Amino acid sequence: MPRIKYIEHNGTEHEVDAEVGISVMQAALDDLVPGIDADCGGECSCATCHVMVKEEWLAKTGAPDAGEESMLDLNPERQPNSRLSCQIAVTEELDGLVVDLPEFQF
Amino acid sequence: MSEAAPLRMIDFQPQDIPLEDFDISQRELWAEDAKMEYFARLRDEAPVHFCKDSEFGPYWSLTRYADIMEVDSNWQDFSSEPAITIIDPEEDFPLPMFIAMDPPKHDDQRKTVQGAVAPANLKNLESTIRGRVQKVLDDLPLGEEFDWVDRVSIELTTQMLATLFDFPFEDRRKLTRWSDVATGGPETGVVETEEQRQEELMECLAYFTRLWQERQEQGLSNDFISMLAHGEATKDMAPEEYLGNLVLLIVGGNDTTRNSMTGGVLALNENPGEYAKLRNNPGVIPNMVSEIIRWQTPLAHMRRIANRDYEINGQTIKQGDKVIMWYLSGNRDERAIENPNEFIIDRARARQHLSFGFGPHRCMGNRLAELQLRILWEEIQQRFHMIEVVGDVELVPSNFVHGYTKMPVVVHPL
Numbered sequence: 346m347p348r349i350k351y352i353e354h355n356g357t358e359h360e361v362d363a364e365v366g367i368s369v370m371q372a373a374l375d376d377l378v379p380g381i382d383a384d385c386g387g388e389c390s391c392a393t394c395h396v397m398v399k400e401e402w403l404a405k406t407g408a409p410d411a412g413e414e415s416m417l418d419l420n421p422e423r424q425p426n427s428r429l430s431c432q433i434a435v436t437e438e439l440d441g442l443v444v445d446l447p448e449f450q451f
Numbered sequence: 452m453s454e455a456a457p458l459r460m461i462d463f464q465p466q467d468i469p470l471e472d473f474d475i476s477q478r479e480l481w482a483e484d485a486k487m488e489y490f491a492r493l494r495d496e497a498p499v500h501f502c503k504d505s506e507f508g509p510y511w512s513l514t515r516y517a518d519i520m521e522v523d524s525n526w527q528d529f530s531s532e533p534a535i536t537i538i539d540p541e542e543d544f545p546l547p548m549f550i551a552m553d554p555p556k557h558d559d560q561r562k563t564v565q566g567a568v569a570p571a572n573l574k575n576l577e578s579t580i581r582g583r584v585q586k587v588l589d590d591l592p593l594g595e596e597f598d599w600v601d602r603v604s605i606e607l608t609t610q611m612l613a614t615l616f617d618f619p620f621e622d623r624r625k626l627t628r629w630s631d632v633a634t635g636g637p638e639t640g641v642v643e644t645e646e647q648r649q650e651e652l653m654e655c656l657a658y659f660t661r662l663w664q665e666r667q668e669q670g671l672s673n674d675f676i677s678m679l680a681h682g683e684a685t686k687d688m689a690p691e692e693y694l695g696n697l698v699l700l701i702v703g704g705n706d707t708t709r710n711s712m713t714g715g716v717l718a719l720n721e722n723p724g725e726y727a728k729l730r731n732n733p734g735v736i737p738n739m740v741s742e743i744i745r746w747q748t749p750l751a752h753m754r755r756i757a758n759r760d761y762e763i764n765g766q767t768i769k770q771g772d773k774v775i776m777w778y779l780s781g782n783r784d785e786r787a788i789e790n791p792n793e794f795i796i797d798r799a800r801a802r803q804h805l806s807f808g809f810g811p812h813r814c815m816g817n818r819l820a821e822l823q824l825r826i827l828w829e830e831i832q833q834r835f836h837m838i839e840v841v842g843d844v845e846l847v848p849s850n851f852v853h854g855y856t857k858m859p860v861v862v863h864p865l
Contacts, residue, residue: 384802390524390809393802415526415811418558421569449570451818 347440351378351396354448363435369444370394370430380446387431392416392451394430395423396444406433406442420451457504461485465492473497474505475512475777475850476537478638481751482848490514490780499766507537510754510773511766514780516787516805518764522755523776524810526553529755531812536851537754537775544649548695550703550812556684560696561815563682564675567615568816572673576614580823583610584830591862596841599860603827604712611823612704617674618662629655630705633698634852656694663693675700707749708820710854712827713844714747715739717858718794720840725796732797733832739796740824745804746794751779751853753808778805779853837863 346362351373353359363372373381373394382393389412398406403426409417413432417423430444458472461479465488473493480486493500498515513519522529534540535551549560566572587606591597605627613623632651635641642648659676666677679685679696688696719726729735755774760767768774782804783791789799807814814820831838842859 382802384807385520385524385809386800386803388520388524388809390520391807391813415554415558419561419565419811421562421566422571449573449818451570 347435347437347442349373349435349439350441350443351380352443352445353380354446365435365437367435368431369396369433369435369439369442372435373430378446380450381430382450383431385431389413389416389429389432392420392429395420395447395450396428396430397424397426397447398428398433399443399445400426402439402442402444405438422447422449422451460489465489470497470500471503473500473512474502476502476505476507476510476775478506478848478850481850481853482846484846486779486850487783490777490783494780494784499764499768501766507539508773510537510775511768513763513774513776514784515764516781516784519776519778519781519805520809521763522774523753523805523808523812526811528758528761529774530758531557531753531755535753535755535812537752537773538851541645541649545691546695546698547692548699550699551695554811557811559684560682563685564678564700565815567673567675567678568819570818573819573822576819577822577826579614580611581826581830583607584826588830588834593862593864596859596861599716599838599840599858600709600713600855601857604709604855607712607823607827608705608709611708611819612701615675615700615704616662617666617672617676622658625655625658626701627705629698630701633702634706635847635849639848652694652698655697656690659693659697660690703814704816704819706852706854707814707816708823710749710847710852711743711747711820711824713855713858714749715743715824715828716838716860717840717844717855718743718746720838722794725794726837728796729828729832730836733829735797736825736828736832737821738798738801739828740821741801741804742794742796742798743824744806744820745782745788745801747853748779748782748804748806749853750806751850752777753812776805778808781805834864835862836865839863 349361349363349372351359359378361372361376368387370383370387374383384393385391413429417427460477475489493514500512503509530553531551532553549557609623609627612626613620631641632648636648637644662676663680667680671677671681752775757768757770757772759770785791807817839861841861844855845857847854847856
């Protein structure tokens with residue numbers, strides 16, 4: 346199973362073995378990684394699963410679509426590498442993916 | 452209005468009314484707190500329901516969690532313009548505000564002010580909020596009846612608003628009054644006439660226009676008025692748009708958290724087992740705060756207009772139709788929430804509720820609301836064994852603001 350690393354704002358690291366096909370958000374929730382609220386349950390409608398994808402992985406995770414973009418755009422702490430983790434599906438290609446978690450979800 | 456007198460829902464049991472005659476917006480259902488069982492029948496038998504005539508004209512009701520989520524998130528097909536409540540705007544007194552605008556204008560105006568309530572700024576506010584909560588709680592009379600709504604809920608939310616606007620502190624109850632006037636009309640008893648309502652809102656505009664001029668002359672600071680006066684998307688707003696956005700920010704920060712502050716006390720009184728859980732484990736407070744916000748659902752609905760014909764759950768909503776998303780009902784939907792009619796402070800997935808809405812209009816102040824409620828309960832538990840509700844609560848007679856005008860309590864110290 347692909348392995349994903351989540352790094353909390355305080356530097357604490359969490360490595361999770363994620364099933365192919367679920368979202369990077371769901372993989373975090375299933376493993377009780379703190380810092381992802383996922384208030385809408387993965388519908389791209391609340392932006393509380395915000396993560397920052399490490400630069401070297403951006404090509405593989407792709408860019409946000411229009412719907413995701415409109416939600417991300419309302420976050421004042423948005424970074425160029427910000428994504429909503431409910432919109433990134435886990436694939437074999439993403440084995441080793443590293444994402445940073447923001448200090449706060451908004 | 453139809454020629455025949457409309458059927459008064461409250462005179463009949465929900466199962467005795469033909470579904471086609473259902474009108475869940477009727478004020479008596481809300482004033483007398485009877486709406487929940489009528490919502491239950493709609494959820495089960497007509498989750499996408501058309502009411503052909505009402506005080507507010509024809510409208511669709513969405514009562515299930517999943518349908519509400521679908522429409523709330525879909526701003527392309529469902530417009531928030533020109534208003535977000537079931538009542539249509541007064542033609543001669545429009546109040547444009549960004550919650551009732553679609554992207555991209557909505558986004559530009561919202562981004563101008565949302566930094567004030569974003570988490571990074573909340574860190575700076577936390578100690579101010581805690582100090583004020585401590586003062587309000589320390590001043591409460593012990594062993595003697597008083598009104599929790601006035602002494603605690605209104606006082607704390609109004610102080611918070613005054614800070615966010617950098618509004619003269621001694622005049623802060625004006626904000627409470629303007630909030631009530633903005634969401635109520637002659638029919639709710641807040642004012643005598645629509646003319647009086649408009650006059651009071653114009654006084655609000657005049658007061659805030661003075662503050663705008665002051666702030667415009669000063670550099671940008673971190674309060675709503677300064678942000679609006681200096682913001683690229685807002686600095687040239689027409690007066691009615693300034694007033695509209697003020698009403699939005701005042702109501703958004705006032706009627707909502709105020710009623711969750713009251714509703715939480717009431718829910719714990721009605722569920723003594725949950726109050727015991729709280730005493731034994733104050734660590735449950737953040738989770739309880741989400742459960743209180745679900746349970747209360749301080750804004751009962753939001754409204755949209757369909758931009759095109761749209762099929763949902765077997766019904767076709769026509770372009771131009773008014774659609775009411777009943778958050779209060781969705782938050783009691785057993786299809787989405789386990790045991791939704793029980794108040795459970797340590798509930799799993801408590802954050803998954805509809806009270807803040809979803810999509811681009813999702814509540815901007817949601818983290819501040821949670822912060823205020825968390826601090827309030829932390830400080831209550833430091834002081835009181837129980838806040839006991841000792842008489843009947845009085846409800847706001849509205850199908851939009853779901854809250855209380857009065858709740859007599861006695862506080863019992865530890």
